[in-house]
Amino acid sequence: xxxxxxxxxxxxxxSYEIIRDRILNGxxxxxxxxxxxxxxxxxxxxxxxxxxxLRKLSYEGLIVDKKVVQPTEKDLxxxxxxxxxxxxxxxxxxxxxxxAEDLKSxxxxxxxxxxxxxxxxxxxxxxxxxIIVQASGNSLMIETIARxxxxxxxxxxxxxxxxxxxxIDEHEEIYEAIKARDTEKAKQLMEAHLEEDLNFCxxxxxxxxx
Amino acid sequence: xxxxxxxxxxxxxxSYEIIRDRILNGxxxxxxxxxxxxxxxxxxxxxxxxxxxLRKLSYEGLIVDKKVVQPTEKDLxxxxxxxxxxxxxxxxxxxxxxxAEDLKSxxxxxxxxxxxxxxxxxxxxxxxxxIIVQASGNSLMIETIARxxxxxxxxxxxxxxxxxxxxIDEHEEIYEAIKARDTEKAKQLMEAHLEEDLNFCxxxxxxxxx
DNA sequence: CTCATAAAAAGTGTATACAAAATAAAATAA
DNA sequence: TTATTTTATTTTGTATACACTTTTTATGAG
Numbered sequence: 227x228x229x230x231x232x233x234x235x236x237x238x239x240x241s242y243e244i245i246r247d248r249i250l251n252g253x254x255x256x257x258x259x260x261x262x263x264x265x266x267x268x269x270x271x272x273x274x275x276x277x278x279x280l281r282k283l284s285y286e287g288l289i290v291d292k293k294v295v296q297p298t299e300k301d302l303x304x305x306x307x308x309x310x311x312x313x314x315x316x317x318x319x320x321x322x323x324x325x326a327e328d329l330k331s332x333x334x335x336x337x338x339x340x341x342x343x344x345x346x347x348x349x350x351x352x353x354x355x356x357i358i359v360q361a362s363g364n365s366l367m368i369e370t371i372a373r374x375x376x377x378x379x380x381x382x383x384x385x386x387x388x389x390x391x392x393x394i395d396e397h398e399e400i401y402e403a404i405k406a407r408d409t410e411k412a413k414q415l416m417e418a419h420l421e422e423d424l425n426f427c428x429x430x431x432x433x434x435x436x
Numbered sequence: 437x438x439x440x441x442x443x444x445x446x447x448x449x450x451s452y453e454i455i456r457d458r459i460l461n462g463x464x465x466x467x468x469x470x471x472x473x474x475x476x477x478x479x480x481x482x483x484x485x486x487x488x489x490l491r492k493l494s495y496e497g498l499i500v501d502k503k504v505v506q507p508t509e510k511d512l513x514x515x516x517x518x519x520x521x522x523x524x525x526x527x528x529x530x531x532x533x534x535x536a537e538d539l540k541s542x543x544x545x546x547x548x549x550x551x552x553x554x555x556x557x558x559x560x561x562x563x564x565x566x567i568i569v570q571a572s573g574n575s576l577m578i579e580t581i582a583r584x585x586x587x588x589x590x591x592x593x594x595x596x597x598x599x600x601x602x603x604i605d606e607h608e609e610i611y612e613a614i615k616a617r618d619t620e621k622a623k624q625l626m627e628a629h630l631e632e633d634l635n636f637c638x639x640x641x642x643x644x645x646x
Numbered sequence: 647c648t649c650a651t652a653a654a655a656a657g658t659g660t661a662t663a664c665a666a667a668a669t670a671a672a673a674t675a676a
Numbered sequence: 677t678t679a680t681t682t683t684a685t686t687t688t689g690t691a692t693a694c695a696c697t698t699t700t701t702a703t704g705a706g
Contacts, residue, residue: 237690261657272691273658281488285495287576292657304576311521366497366514370580447660471687482661483688502687648706655700662693669686676679 237271242279244269249288249295250379256296260289286376297377299431305377306424312367313359314417320361321404321412328357332401339394348386352379354397358404358416381427390426447481452489454479459498459505460589466506470499496586507587509641515587516634520627522577523569527610527626530571531619538567542611549604558596562589564607568614568626591637600636 245265248254260280266273283289297305324332331353338350359371385393396419403412455475458464470490476483493499507515534542541563548560569581595603606629613622 263657274690274692277658278491278689281491301576304574307525307574308522308576308580311525312518315517315521364514364517366511366518366584370518374576473687484660484662487688488659650705651703653700653702655698657696657698659696660694663691665688665690667686667688669684671682671684673682674680676677 237275238278241265241269241271241275242282245276245279246283246286246288246376249283250376250383254294256294258294260292260294283376286373288376295377297380299428301377302381302424302427302431305374305381306420306427308374309371309378310417310420312362312371313355313420314413316359316362316364316367317400317404317416318409318413319363320358321407321409324361324404328361329401329405331357332404336394336398336401339397344386348382351386351393351397352382358400381423384427384430385423388426388430390423392422396422447485448488451475451479451481451485452492455486455489456493456496456498456586459493460586460593464504466504468504470502470504493586496583498586505587507590509638511587512591512634512637512641515584515591516630516637518584519581519588520630522572522581523565523630524623524627526569526572526574526577527614528619528623529573530568531614531617531622534571534614538571539611539615541567542614546604546608546611549607554596558592561596561603561607562592568610591633594637594640595633598636598640600633602632606632 245254254260262273262276262280265280266276269276280289288295295301320328335350335354335357338346339354342350359368362368396415400412400415400419403415455464464470472483472486472490475490476486479486490499498505505511530538545560545564545567548556549564552560569578572578606625610622610625610629613625
């Protein structure tokens, strides 16, 4: 999630990334009250760029009512319903046509999924979905999913850290369907894959709440 | 689109609505360069709330690169692809269960569509879709579509002003399917309905560009 | 003690100032 | 002229101040 920044970026971009990462890695746990002034002094910026960051984080759903979000089971279901619709369609597009280079990248993601470190696996899995979403060629769809990225990350972490079985197998099956240009199968496999992710997350979530 | 405000709202809300409406009614035509200071002096606010408004408008896609958006044919297709996926699913949900009250509202929208003024028709058609989207019970989906609302409005205007044939008939068919609890039919009709909207918009758009 | 009210503190919205960055205009060389 | 560099102008990003709102804490009545 953390991206390497070449140039020194604006206070807004910096603070956005810092706050986002603090939320994502649990440094700012769900429910934490967010106050502009406190963050500003903490990060050494003025309130102005902090405010901008918080607004963006609110759009992404990471901050709700000036508190760090605590996704509920319902939120999880909602997220996956939308993902299934959009990424299912994206998988279909990808199967219609995907440049050889991207196809190779997909294969590479599967490979890393089999023998990479935990961190590499997480990154590869994210990239796997990213490539397929991009293949939709629909900038609105791409942006809509990008907006959900942070929340997805929260759950992807769960899935990988708890080592969901068959995750990489499913990626491979999707890859094969795309490679074989079987649009309907690619779509169905992607939908089933996300459904499995959802069920796994629900399972973990429930066992954590008990 | 314009909503009646009971209380005097914040400068941010006011300016957001003013600027948005200026874009939507063509007062600020596509391609217009947006300058914070100019708008601030124009509306009598400081730059701060104006900046907030512009950021929100950018999120909604009404402002791109500090210029008023000029949706392309590709944008139109992208928008409708996403709408078809999301609103198709919403229609299915609505057919699964819709409170009697909402069902009645849908019928009322159809009725207004048949014998209302142009403005009433536009509002009723918007409400028709709104009710169905709400019926999805998925707040993320609701919000995602809300975010596209302004751009949708731009096109809905086209559809109604140019009096697309069968528009209200299609609404009625969707309403009947929902009433009959035929989930698959409701979904298919909604998809077909939006497809028709898209084709009509494309037609108008092309004839305008020539 | 519980509820209501008042006082205090904290937090946010907005205006404004200024420096840095981006853009436009002007001057100069080819 | 066209291309290129310099200078001027505009525009944006950020910091800061202050008034207004909301929240918290304290105070008093029942």
